[in-house]
Amino acid sequence: MRLLFFALASTLCAGCAVSIPDRLREGRFNDAWDATCSHLGRGSTTPLTAADRDLMRAALLARTRVSLTATARTPAQLVKTLGEPIFPPDAALVTWKLEAVEYPGVAVKFEPRADIGKAPIAAWHEDQVWRLAGVEAPRNPTYDPKFSRPGALLDALVLVATGGVAGGFVKDLSPRFRGTPEWQPKQLSPGSDGTGTRVQTEVLALVEKLDGATCEATLEAPCERMMAMGLTEPAGRPVLRRNAKIAAPALGGADPHGDALIVRLEHRRYQSDGYVCPLDYEVAVPLPDGASFAERVNKLFASGPVWLGGADR
């Protein structure tokens, strides 16, 4: 009977209830990744322990060889080529390139920021670049129908009374029910030209558009991204990518002890059921001295790429 029990147990439960350290020790890295994700998932009742978090982060870093390059343009440089200021003097327009030579999963994403004294510097993504520049973006005229509450209630009553049959008609009739004089609504919000000069508007529209292109580094192609970076404090709210996780990275990060460039790396991998299970962590790189953030970034990358992977650090 004991033999039967063992045969059953080993057939049905092969590999389950094995800890993350054991899986890593046995070289079952993807199993350890899955187990980490199961602890981090929304429905998880057992949070990832600090020891497992550190182990998994170390294991990811040890298998990762990615290099970062950047070049920063200061507002003063921009004035030289554009003839007028676009961003505040402490901001910078930085072009980043992440190249991946070895990595777990199928791709690596990144998001840089910097801790300089007590002034955190981050990317002002997409339409936030207008706020960084202190300029109001132009708005296109848009359709803005008048809304009448009694009219909408009447629509609802008609729909209920006819059991939904009048749905198609209500679509056409509702402007009349609502008291809108035109059969085809033509009311537009006027839009605006924005508050920037032509050059400001052109440059900010370009920066907004270029920043919107997301990318991931793979062995086949690097990820190149341009970001407008500036102090997060004046605006008084955290500057993070829209829809981004506000929470700290799942696997934590290194304590920089001083001014540092901090890069959040995210590894993506598909599980067998098609679920994408990303794991992210932060890597800190000390920043050299310099008069501005842009100058310090240029100094850091002056002699070539900086390796972020575990084997090279």
Place this chain on the structure above:
Amino acid sequence: MSTGSRRWAVALAAAGCLSSALGCAAPQRPALESLIASDQAVKACAQFAYAGGFNATPAEIRARRAGTRLVGARYHATLTLSVETLDAANARLGAPMLFGDLVPLTVHIVSEGPHSEMTILALSVREDGTRWESIAGHRTLHDTLGRVFGDRPRPAESGEERTAADSLLSLHPSVDESRHAQRTFESMEESCRSLSKMPCTAWVPLARTAPSVGAEEIVFDLRLWLKDGDESCPLELRHTVPLPAGPTLAAKLTALAARGPIVVSWSE
């Protein structure tokens, strides 16, 4: 232990062995070398070309590259570059559509090897702090890009030139003449397919599309379609050539063209 439970244990163990044999043992596949030797390049290519698809791991990408080198040993292409002046390009278009910082480039392709056809998937250049790509499909203001990210002072454009260049980039020509030129432009820009015995010329009007960091180079993304009856299989290759020195992109590309044709081998 009873005889019945022992029988169950044996049956269970046998089932486990069978399932692992069916599920885990990789099917035996003929070696790439033997397929290539027996002139079955498409079958050989199919063993690695689609591994991982868009979500390939580094190991799968390396396997694809190694396979491409093996199967591609018999294939090569010759690319001959030629830089056009804006005036010549505008004359071909029949309307003054190209202004400012654009560089019209033509690439004459001759491919050799027992294959079906070759395509230029993409052509891009990194120069002066920005990437240059074919103008079609991009709505980026290339001149602004040059002013923001490039290192050379840009020549100022007149308002008329700017409007014409913007209308080209936004692909919304405002007058009939532009519309006709736009169609000519799009037909010239079409990606070039070089059949094994039919060379072709691709016209690639280059404009700045994004900031870019790194060495100045021209990158050709090429695809070779191997065909055997109804079966086909793609062999992809990225070929990079450093740009020579020069004051402008046009000058650098002209210097590169003067060195002679670029020979690309799939075994590289």
